[in-house]
Amino acid sequence: xxxxxxxxxxxxxxxxxxxxxxxxxxxxxxxxxxxxxxxxxxxxxxxxxxxxxxxxxxxxxxxxxxxxxxxxxxxxxxxxxxxxxxxxxxxxxxxxxxxxxxxxxxxxxxxxxxxxxxxxxxxxxxxxxxxxxxxxxxxxxxxxxxxxxxxxxxxxxxxxxxxxxxxxxxxxxxxxxxxxxxxxxxxxxxxxxxxxxxxxxxxxxxxxxxxxxxxxxxxxxxxxxxxxxxxxxxxxxxxxxxxxxxxxxxxxxxxxxxxxxxxxxxxxxxxxxxxxxxxxxxxxxxxxxxxxxxxxxxxxxxxxxxxxxxxxxxxxxxxxxxxxxxxxxxxxxxxxxxxxxxxxxxxxxxxxxxxxxxxxxxxxxxxxxxxxxxxxxxxxxxxxxxxxxxxxxxxxxxxxxxxxxxxxxxxxxxxxxxxxxxxxxxxxxxxxxxxxxxxxxxxxxxxxx
Amino acid sequence: xxxxxxxxxxxxxxxxxxxxxxxxxxxxxxxxxxxxxxxxxxxxxxxxxxxxxxxxxxxxxxxxxxxxxxxxxxxxxxxxxxxxxxxxxxxxxxxxxxxxxxxxxxxxxxxxxxxxxxxxxxxxxxxxxxxxxxxxxxxxxxxxxx
Ligand code: HEM
Ligand code: HEM
Ligand SMILES: [Fe+2]
Numbered sequence: 001x002x003x004x005x006x007x008x009x010x011x012x013x014x015x016x017x018x019x020x021x022x023x024x025x026x027x028x029x030x031x032x033x034x035x036x037x038x039x040x041x042x043x044x045x046x047x048x049x050x051x052x053x054x055x056x057x058x059x060x061x062x063x064x065x066x067x068x069x070x071x072x073x074x075x076x077x078x079x080x081x082x083x084x085x086x087x088x089x090x091x092x093x094x095x096x097x098x099x100x101x102x103x104x105x106x107x108x109x110x111x112x113x114x115x116x117x118x119x120x121x122x123x124x125x126x127x128x129x130x131x132x133x134x135x136x137x138x139x140x141x142x143x144x145x146x147x148x149x150x151x152x153x154x155x156x157x158x159x160x161x162x163x164x165x166x167x168x169x170x171x172x173x174x175x176x177x178x179x180x181x182x183x184x185x186x187x188x189x190x191x192x193x194x195x196x197x198x199x200x201x202x203x204x205x206x207x208x209x210x211x212x213x214x215x216x217x218x219x220x221x222x223x224x225x226x227x228x229x230x231x232x233x234x235x236x237x238x239x240x241x242x243x244x245x246x247x248x249x250x251x252x253x254x255x256x257x258x259x260x261x262x263x264x265x266x267x268x269x270x271x272x273x274x275x276x277x278x279x280x281x282x283x284x285x286x287x288x289x290x291x292x293x294x295x296x297x298x299x300x301x302x303x304x305x306x307x308x309x310x311x312x313x314x315x316x317x318x319x320x321x322x323x324x325x326x327x328x329x330x331x332x333x334x335x336x337x338x339x340x341x342x343x344x345x346x347x348x349x350x351x352x353x354x355x356x357x358x359x360x361x362x363x364x365x366x367x368x369x370x371x372x373x374x375x376x377x378x379x380x381x382x383x384x385x386x387x388x389x390x391x392x393x394x395x396x397x398x399x400x401x402x403x404x405x406x407x408x409x410x411x412x413x414x415x416x417x418x419x420x421x422x423x424x425x426x427x428x429x430x431x432x433x434x435x436x437x438x439x440x441x442x443x444x445x446x447x448x449x
Numbered sequence: 450x451x452x453x454x455x456x457x458x459x460x461x462x463x464x465x466x467x468x469x470x471x472x473x474x475x476x477x478x479x480x481x482x483x484x485x486x487x488x489x490x491x492x493x494x495x496x497x498x499x500x501x502x503x504x505x506x507x508x509x510x511x512x513x514x515x516x517x518x519x520x521x522x523x524x525x526x527x528x529x530x531x532x533x534x535x536x537x538x539x540x541x542x543x544x545x546x547x548x549x550x551x552x553x554x555x556x557x558x559x560x561x562x563x564x565x566x567x568x569x570x571x572x573x574x575x576x577x578x579x580x581x582x583x584x585x586x587x588x589x590x591x592x593x594x595x
Contacts, residue, residue: 033520038552041545045554046520047509105506112506114517149453173496175573176486177479179516215453222456230463233471242581243514246483250579252474256467316584320515320523392584398522399549 001350003074005081007436010351011091012067013344017427019060019098024420026053031416035409044106051105051117057332058115059098064340065197066094069137069158071347072204076151077144082136090132097125113178115186116168123169130162149218150207153225154200160193176244183239190331191232191260198339199225199267205291205346206271210278217274224266231259238310242319250312257310261303271295286362287346293366294338301330301377317392322405323384330377341426352433353440361429369422375415383408485577498569501562510553514578515585521553523585525578528570536570537563
């Protein structure tokens, strides 16, 4: 940490951890419901649990990205954040809108559009909140001494993510059009602009942690985000195969989405190579573990498991089954959750002055959560493939198949418990750091540069 | 070796070109000639049905055209599979509908609302889904045991 205003990031990270914990509780509720135990049905029916689980995911990741931006942009631009006070206003309003939405979902107040359930009036508040955030970040960047590629790519990702929220707010009478433009938000986020945010954070961390020359790292960053957009934009077509639009998307979506793993492969190779090349290794081993881990697990979850069902011939059978949930979990975890954990692990010691660089608890948090998540992915995967065969190939009735799948959800719950142990360790480590202080500034000057 | 400038040109060039193609394809696909959804059949009842579909977040449990939750049956061809009366009974039930043990929210809909939902499902059921309809439903109907 080099600028006092970077400390505001801490509170965004803390909000992230809180919402993540809640997200997992709702995940368990759904896991139990799938296993045949829906005792909470009257108060938290499955659709409430699902909307809360996925929306909390999006909000805690966004809160993590925002914290990352408040930490990274001042340091890259070499300029204090233009207004710390407004950043706190933005934090609190984000938390309030998030909580209002989540509470509403328990009272049938929502818009049943997968991932974009936030009702319209709250959408406007989200827009205002994000405008404030973008203004703070962009003004800081442009007042700053330098505009690095890392900062530009990250800000571009954030700005496009904000703009892409808008197509999700158009009203349509046709379910087909509704769905068509919903993907402009959901797909172009996770397989487009969020990858710029991820790439920006990754490149910042690699510069700090490996000591490899900025010019080299940023050159590859351009290549990676180039591959992302080249494949990801037209790759949107993989959601248009079977929703009532024409057949052109079977070809376009099939070809371009099959290329999407290249960006994730490039990211993994990039991270591993920079690590190998680096000569001035930073002592923060935990941050390094999450950074390299994120690049690798995102390739598996998004790249490989995405590819597994992206060709139209396969997707015809897997579309809308538990196979999709399998991929959704490991992809979100590897690409976005892990990169947020990486930047938190890097930034916390710098903000608080506590050098928890390589603790046993930190390492356990990494390995246990990852093993748990991979176990969950396998459980979803086995259930998904079984579902596809029984329901879609053997034409068995939906509910008959669901009964047969219950056993896999017991496995899911066990793996999820392991995962939760890992996350709990991470959160304990988080709070053991204590709160950010200005004294940390001086301590850091001795370690860095 | 690739320079940073070339890398940036690759990024900007690739983005602009694919973005323009994407917009072009979108305009082309949404044109009337390409319509596979019989959009002329979207009556007021269908629109009201869609609003109910959204305001109750049915998609939180069910899939429709393969999108939604994986907890409850796919509803794309539900009219063909079950018929109007069955659907209306499920929607108008005052108790959670649970023919096979797994509970649905008791929506307690009025007859008019249930009719709107059925109109919505009928419109959905006629959309040409590039072959997906043959995988998710009519065949399931042959085998369905109740
Ligand atoms: C980090 C990046 C990614 C994330 C977070 C992610 C997440 C998700 C999620 C949550 C869904 C479920 C959407 C829904 O049906 O409502 C989904 C669907 C899908 N994803 Fe990804 N994904 C990523 C990358 C990829 C990549 C690179 C590919 C292809 C190579 C891919 C292929 C697919 C396909 C084909 C579907 C549709 C599944 C279906 O038809 O039900 N994804 N993804
Ligand atoms: C305690 C751990 C967790 C459990 C037990 C759990 C369980 C579940 C279940 C049962 C579903 C619903 C599938 C359906 O519609 O039937 C779901 C959906 C989802 N979960 Fe989790 N989850 C957990 C953690 C996570 C984490 C950490 C992430 C992200 C990193 C995540 C991301 C998602 C996403 C994106 C969906 C929507 C998938 C789709 O509709 O295609 N979950 N989860
Ligand atoms: Fe996608």
